[in-house]
Amino acid sequence: MAPFAPALRQGRMYGRGASDAKGQVLAHIWALRAHLEATGRSSPAVTLKYLIEGEEEVGSPHLSELVRSHADQLAADVVIVSDTMLWSLEEAAVCTGVRxxxxxxxxxxxxxxxxxxxxxxxxxxxxxxxxxxxxxxxxxxxxxxxxxxxxxxxAKPSDEERRGIVQIPFDTDAWLERTRSRSVQGEVGYSVLERVWTRxxxxxxxxxxxxxxxxxxxxxxxxxxxxxxxxxxxxxxxxxxxxxxxxxxxxxxxxxxxxxxxxSPTNQDPYVTPPGHPALAALENAMSRTLQRPALRIRNGGGAPAALLAETLDACVLFYGTGLPEDHWHDSDEKAEVKALLQGAETLAYLLDDLPDRLHPEQHGPI
CATH class of the missing domain: 3.30.70.360 (Alpha-Beta Plaits)
Incomplete structure (x- = not known):
């Protein structure tokens, strides 16, 4: 089968880029459809601007120039970056930063x-x-x-964030199986999740x-x-x-x-979403509604041009991805869990409905 031809098997969509990040783009489209159908609106509750950038795997050599030259057109209150992973299909855990x-x-x-x-x-x-x-x-x-x-x-994570990481259900053997790692290595004195997310x-x-x-x-x-x-x-x-x-x-x-x-000319600085921002609270609420449990906070070990977007557009950056550690990004058997895409669409639909009141109680601004 051709590597970019999708194949649906046992609730998983296989194909190059299925999880990183075509499936994540699809979740946003499904979310918009669900939002409009559930609310009966003819247009979304917030102004949406989609930027689907296809050069990420080669370092996004033109993204900085594009964003800076079109900053007025891309102006927003909040940017959502969807090139990150969930912790699991069962846990509500919102990503708050990337390396x-x-x-x-x-x-x-x-x-x-x-x-x-x-x-x-x-x-x-x-x-x-x-x-x-x-x-x-x-x-x-x-x-x-x-x-x-x-x-x-x-910068060391705050005591509050370290306590939050401890709340993430973690089992070493399960993590090794999910990621297909052979053993745990790395900096002495830190847990696996601290090494991957905060070090x-x-x-x-x-x-x-x-x-x-x-x-x-x-x-x-x-x-x-x-x-x-x-x-x-x-x-x-x-x-x-x-x-x-x-x-x-x-x-x-x-x-x-x-x-x-x-x-590379496209090296990236790290970014962490401001912990008290109302948009982050809206995303946590949306994820809690989807999974019917309180949202925890995680970070992602990978990178994203979040610092560039935050600085250039003077906007808060949120992260919501539908990938999983076991999706085998960049490998020949990359896959996306259909359940993760559906949960993502539901979460993002709730977010679209909730953001206006969180950001602008008296007026709805762009996102």
């Missing part, structure tokens, strides 16, 4: 060309060995990131060099490369962290190698 991200590409050069190892092994600079050495030094033995000054501005992270996501396919030629490669993703939390700055990464690589690289470190 920022820095994406960097490191290329290390050793010999001037690929050289047969029988000629120079033991005497020539091996860029694969060097880049693996650097990757191994990215964290200390406590799981902390080794960049100079990296933790200087990391920064550094991951090597690609490592290339030598012969990727058999048979190997037995050469020391001239070039090796790695892609590194850093996840940031309040109050870190993507620009500052990129500078810290540059300093660290310059200090750590061994003599006898050349290197180039480049960064």
């Amino acid at each position: 920022g991200s820095v994406n960097a590409h490191l290329e290390v050069r050793g010999p001037r060309r690929d050289i047969h190892s029988g000629v120079v092994a033991g005497a020539a600079p091996n860029p694969l060995t060097e880049i693996c050495r650097l990757a191994g030094r990215l964290h200390d033995d406590q799981g902390r990131i080794a960049l100079p000054g990296f933790y200087d501005t990391v 920064p992270a550094a991951e090597v996501v690609t490592l290339l060099g030598g012969d990727p396919d058999d048979p190997a030629r037995g050469v020391i490669p001239a070039v090796a490369s790695a892609d590194i993703t850093l996840r940031l939390v309040p109050d870190q700055s993507a620009d500052e962290v990129m500078g810290q990464l540059r300093q660290w690589v310059a200090e750590q690289i061994s003599d006898g190698f050349e290197y180039e470190l480049s960064t």
Whole structure:
């Protein structure tokens, strides 16, 4: 079957992008239909502006320019970003923040060309060995990131938020099964959910060099490369962290190698929804109505251009996604739970009905 052809099986829609994030867009469309039908209105209770951006997986290189050049047209009281995950289908848990991200590409050069190892092994600079050495030094033995000054501005979550995280029903074995992780790793002294939601992270996501396919030629490669993703939390700055990464690589690289470190122009700062904003209360109420239980608060481990939207449009950013950890985003068996989409549509329909009174008791403004 073609990878982008949807396939419905046992209440799940399979296909590339089904959960990240075509299904999330669909939930918004269904929500508008439900809102109009339930209220009998010919137009929604708030002014809606949909921005469906299709370059997110390649870093959204044109989003900043688009938003800034059309800020007047996109002006809003509230922005809803739907590129996040739910905790589960049973728990009412509203996402209140996302981590920022820095994406960097490191290329290390050793010999001037690929050289047969029988000629120079033991005497020539091996860029694969060097880049693996650097990757191994990215964290200390406590799981902390080794960049100079990296933790200087990391804001710890409030005691209230940490108490809220403890209320999330969490079972390590179930989490390992849902995410298909083999074990729990990371920074010592923090729970799994604290590590994923409230602490920064550094991951090597690609490592290339030598012969990727058999048979190997037995050469020391001239070039090796790695892609590194850093996840940031309040109050870190993507620009500052990129500078810290540059300093660290310059200090750590061994003599006898050349290197180039480049960064994505679309790095993102972290963002947390203001905890007392009335729109957040409206979303929590809507989710509680759908799932018939009080809403808890979570964060998401991934990134989103929320800080850009909040700053450019001077608006509060809410997060409501319909993805689940077990949806296998970016994999060949990615899926969306139809139940999650229906619950999402119901929640968003309630939100459309409730927002006007929450934001403008005397007049309805745009969202």
